Each structure stands twice: as C-alpha cells, then as structure tokens.
Amino acid sequence: MAGRDGKEPEGPPGSEDMTPSAAPAQRGEATRAEAFARWVEPEVEVLLRVAHTLTGSWSDADDVVQDTLVRAWGAVDRFDGRHPRAWLLTILRRTHLNSLRRGRPDLVEDDVLARHRPAFGAAHASSPEQVVDDRAFDADVAEAVGSLGEQFRRAVLLVDVDHLTYDEAAAVLDVPTGTVVSRVSRGRSRLRAALAHRRPRGGSR
Amino acid sequence: MTRRMQGPRSMLECWWSGRVLDRYVEQQPAIPLTPAERDRLERHLSVCERCATSATERRRVLAALDRLGDQHAPPPASLRRAHDLVRDLTDGDPA
Numbered sequence: 001m002a003g004r005d006g007k008e009p010e011g012p013p014g015s016e017d018m019t020p021s022a023a024p025a026q027r028g029e030a031t032r033a034e035a036f037a038r039w040v041e042p043e044v045e046v047l048l049r050v051a052h053t054l055t056g057s058w059s060d061a062d063d064v065v066q067d068t069l070v071r072a073w074g075a076v077d078r079f080d081g082r083h084p085r086a087w088l089l090t091i092l093r094r095t096h097l098n099s100l101r102r103g104r105p106d107l108v109e110d111d112v113l114a115r116h117r118p119a120f121g122a123a124h125a126s127s128p129e130q131v132v133d134d135r136a137f138d139a140d141v142a143e144a145v146g147s148l149g150e151q152f153r154r155a156v157l158l159v160d161v162d163h164l165t166y167d168e169a170a171a172v173l174d175v176p177t178g179t180v181v182s183r184v185s186r187g188r189s190r191l192r193a194a195l196a197h198r199r200p201r202g203g204s205r
Numbered sequence: 206m207t208r209r210m211q212g213p214r215s216m217l218e219c220w221w222s223g224r225v226l227d228r229y230v231e232q233q234p235a236i237p238l239t240p241a242e243r244d245r246l247e248r249h250l251s252v253c254e255r256c257a258t259s260a261t262e263r264r265r266v267l268a269a270l271d272r273l274g275d276q277h278a279p280p281p282a283s284l285r286r287a288h289d290l291v292r293d294l295t296d297g298d299p300a
Contacts, residue, residue, distance in 0.1 A: 033295035044287045048279035062283050066290055073294045134269070141269040160270040161277055166235040181235045185227055191266055 039084035053157040068092040089171045144194035152187030222256045230263045
C-alpha cells in the first residue's frame with residue numbers, strides 16, 4: 001500500500017536498522033569514520049538530487065541532506081554496510097517527512113510544483129542539427145512534468161531524471177517497487193499524451 | 206523502413222508491443238526483456254510503423270528527461286557543504 005507516512009521503518013535489505021540486536025561487530029572509531037566516509041561520500045550528489053526532487057529547492061535540499069548526514073552518522077553503528085545508497089535514501093525520506101511535519105511553509109507541496117517548472121526551463125542539446133527543436137521540446141517536457149500529479153511526477157523524476165533504480169525510488173517513496181513501476185509507467189504515458197502535439201516525424205528508428 | 210501491418214494478429218502484436226515498449230527503450234528496466242521478447246518486439250517494430258513511431262516517441266521523451274537531469278545537478282556550493290559536513294563528522298567524531 002502506498003504512503004505510510006510516520007510508520008515504523010521497513011527499509012530494503014541492508015537499509016537503516018534501528019534494532020540494537022542488529023548492531024554489527026564493534027568498530028574502532030577510526031574504522032567507523034572511514035567506513036562512513038566510504039559509504040557516504042559517493043552518494044552525496046544522489047542525496048542532493050533526490051532531496052531536490054522531494055523539496056523543489058536547493059536550499060531546502062541542502063537542509064534535508066545535512067540533517068540526513070547527521071542522522072546517518074548517528075546510526076552508522078547499526079548499519080550493516082550493505083546497500084549504502086538505499087540506507088541513506090531511507091534516512092533521507094524520513095528526514096524529509098520530519099521536516100514536513102515541522103510545518104515549514106517552504107516545503108508545502110504547491111510550492112514544490114511551482115518551483116519545479118522554472119528549474120526545467122532552460123535546456124541544451126548535444127546534436128547541432130536538433131538544438132532548436134530539442135530546446136523547444138525540452139521546455140515542453142519540463143512543463144509537462146510540472147503538470148503531472150505529485151505521485152507520478154516524483155516517480156518519473158526519481159527514475160528518469162535522477163536515475164535511481166526502481167528499488168531505490170521505492171525506498172525514497174516508501175512504497176513497493178511495483179508501485180513505482182506503475183507510477184513511472186503511468187507518468188510517462190501522461191507525459192506522452194501531454195506531448196502529443198510534439199510527436200516526432202516519421203516512424204523509423 | 207517500416208510498413209503497415211494489418212489484421213487481427215497485428216493488432217495483438219501492437220497490443221503486446223505497447224505493453225513492453227517501455228522496458229525496451231529504457232536503460233534499466235525493472236524487468237528487462239528476455240532475448241526472445243526483444244527479438245519478437247524488434248521484428249514487430251520493423252513492420253509496424255505505428256509501434257516504431259511510438260518507440261521513437263518514448264526514446265525522445267526519455268532523452269529529454271535525461272537532459273533535465275543535467276540541469277538537475279546540484280550546485281557546487283551544495284556539494285561542497287555536504288562533503289564538508291561528512292568530513293566534519295568523521296574528523297571530529299563526537300561519539
């Protein structure tokens with residue numbers, strides 16, 4: 001079932017585990033710091049991207065990621081070292097939910113939608129022959145993404161823009177992987193419908 | 206070059222194609238197509254203009270979303286702050 005905000009965690013394998021009995025063997029402080037840096041450093045950009053997708057602004061994403069890192073550091077002794085990205089994304093999701101519960105007005109959903117649109121306004125293309133057309137198309141796609149319903153937009157952004165796997169997106173959204181697959185599929189379908197006036201010419205590949 | 210298909214069998218293939226095209230065009234599908242499915246789909250796309258156009262359209266949207274990801278890159282200042290925090294946490298371990 002989708003959206004179980006506020007419920008006890010049931011993260012993916014290797015994800016955040018708060019049960020004391022699950023603590024791994026004792027680690028020295030140096031090893032702890034080293035392991036934390038090794039797990040977290042490569043994921044910082046992904047965390048910021050996902051936080052931006054969730055919050056809609058870089059300043060809010062900064063706050064969520066900073067809180068996430070502090071919480072991850074506090075929980076590192078209970079992390080078994082498997083799937084660090086999923087572990088961090090689970091903490092990030094909870095951190096984001098907590099920030100929403102605190103009622104920060106800059107994290108209200110309507111603002112997210114409004115702020116997403118200009119973020120996608122500019123565009124670039126790699127093929128000189130298609131620069132003009134791609135720019136116009138990208139702007140249309142950005143607008144269409146901004147018009148998607150919240151559930152579909154987040155799923156599409158996480159998978160198709162932030163390039164999370166379906167499992168990772170499921171950890172962020174706290175829904176089953178199959179739900180993410182469905183939302184992405186339906187989100188893409190709605191995008192294509194919204195972009196029907198921009199269908200490519202010809203049918204060959 | 207594609208050509209038009211006709212008849213009930215082609216409709217069935219078009220219906221099936223529509224269900225698996227996303228898995229064909231995306232790089233990391235949740236469930237990748239089997240080689241047999243891929244072969245069947247590619248054979249269909251070679252003779253069905255409508256489905257081939259749909260595949261092209263899906264690729265184009267995915268490519269545009271991918272380009273949005275480039276604009277979605279975190280500002281350097283945000284990256285620096287996050288990396289600095291990781292270093293602060295691990296250097297000055299309060300635990």
